[in-house]
Amino acid sequence: MSHLFEEIDYCITPIGALSLRRRRELKLGVDVYEIKLGDEFLMTSLFTASEIALARLGLAACPGVARDVVVGGLGLGYTAQAVLEQYGVSELVVVEFLQPVIEWHERGILPLGRALPDEPRCRLVPGDFFALALGEAGFDTARPGRRFDAVLVDIDHTPELLLDARSDSFYQPEGLANVRRHLKPGGIFGLWSNDPADERFLDHLAQAFPQAWAEPVSFHNPLTERTFTQTVYLARNGTREAV
Numbered sequence: 318m319s320h321l322f323e324e325i326d327y328c329i330t331p332i333g334a335l336s337l338r339r340r341r342e343l344k345l346g347v348d349v350y351e352i353k354l355g356d357e358f359l360m361t362s363l364f365t366a367s368e369i370a371l372a373r374l375g376l377a378a379c380p381g382v383a384r385d386v387v388v389g390g391l392g393l394g395y396t397a398q399a400v401l402e403q404y405g406v407s408e409l410v411v412v413e414f415l416q417p418v419i420e421w422h423e424r425g426i427l428p429l430g431r432a433l434p435d436e437p438r439c440r441l442v443p444g445d446f447f448a449l450a451l452g453e454a455g456f457d458t459a460r461p462g463r464r465f466d467a468v469l470v471d472i473d474h475t476p477e478l479l480l481d482a483r484s485d486s487f488y489q490p491e492g493l494a495n496v497r498r499h500l501k502p503g504g505i506f507g508l509w510s511n512d513p514a515d516e517r518f519l520d521h522l523a524q525a526f527p528q529a530w531a532e533p534v535s536f537h538n539p540l541t542e543r544t545f546t547q548t549v550y551l552a553r554n555g556t557r558e559a560v
Contacts, residue, residue, distance in 0.1 A: 320341065322338070322339070322340045323340070324336055325338065325339055326426075328417050330416075330417065332354065332414075332481045333354050333355040334354070334355055335352070335353070335415055335417055335418075336353045337350070337352055337417075338353065339351075342363065342540075345363075345539060347363070348362075349361060349362055350393060350428055359480070362428050364536065366534060367509060367548075367549065368392070368395040368396045368399070368509060370549055371396050371469050371507050371508075371509045372388075372396050372469060373403070374507065374532050374549050374551060375469045375507035375549070376400065376403045376406070376466075376467055378507075378551050379466050379467055379505050381503075382404065382405030382466075383403065383505075384406060384408070384466055385408050385463075385466050386406055386408070386465060386467045386468075387409075387410045387412065387456045387469065388400060388409065388410070388470075389412050389446035389468070389469070389470040389472055390412075390413065390446065390472040391411050391412075391419060392471065393429065394422060394427065394432070394433050395429075396471050397409060397439065398432060398433065401433075401438060406438065407438060408439075408440070409436075409438055409439045409440070410442055410457055410465075411439065411440065412444050412445075412446040412449060414443075414444065414472075422434055422441060423441075442458070446470065447487045450492075450496055451495055455498075456468070456499060463499075464498075464500055465500060465501065465504060466501055467504060467505045468496055468499060468504070468505075469508075469509075470507065471508075474510075474512075475510045475511050475515070476488040476508070476515065476518045476521075477518075488518065488521065490521045493506075493521060493522060493524075493552075494524075494525040496525075497554050501554070502554060502555055503553065503555065504553070505552070505553055505554070506526065506551070507550065507552075509549060510548040511547055512548060513533065513547075513548055514533065514548045515548075522550060522552045526552035526554060527553060527554070527555045528552065528553040529551070529552040530550075531549070531551070532548070532549045532550075533546050533547075534548065534549055
């Protein structure tokens, strides 16, 4: 196999063929890691600004210190790592539907190595984030009903462009309202999107939460020499005094 390209792993999952690839980006002189589901690119190590911004913006919006955090979607781990870098985080629960992705981190074959599995504050939990959001027990099976300071999600491309049809109802007002049950008063829900802000989805958020807004995240694409803008949606679960 050429040193310019390597398929590190390939497996069949309940929602399609999953592959981890490494390729040499000759223009930039760097190795790029990519996760694909079928023909869809899930994540690349070349562009991580908005995944990191999801963590930083989400926790910055929390009142006081965000100690207990959930991340929905593990991927290459950049959102989770950025959460752990924020002051005061006591525990991070990362929910990932695709078991091979967790195994890649445990094997240390991704750019972050074993940084997340070896971090005592971080738990990588196999599970369906959308099903857990709907259930009363919530995201921590060891502590049913536990509430969190922040729930940050990076799974689908956008609220309209989904990886799997099972998540469709989550992005409707009723589905989003379910997340509030798992947040502490004043807690923050954050969602990554590959597209600029969508007013229709913002309206859905506003129906489910007392406060909702969108933060644009722009970065330079050195391959196209153009600026690209993605979005971090944020919503607050009332005030810390709320019940």
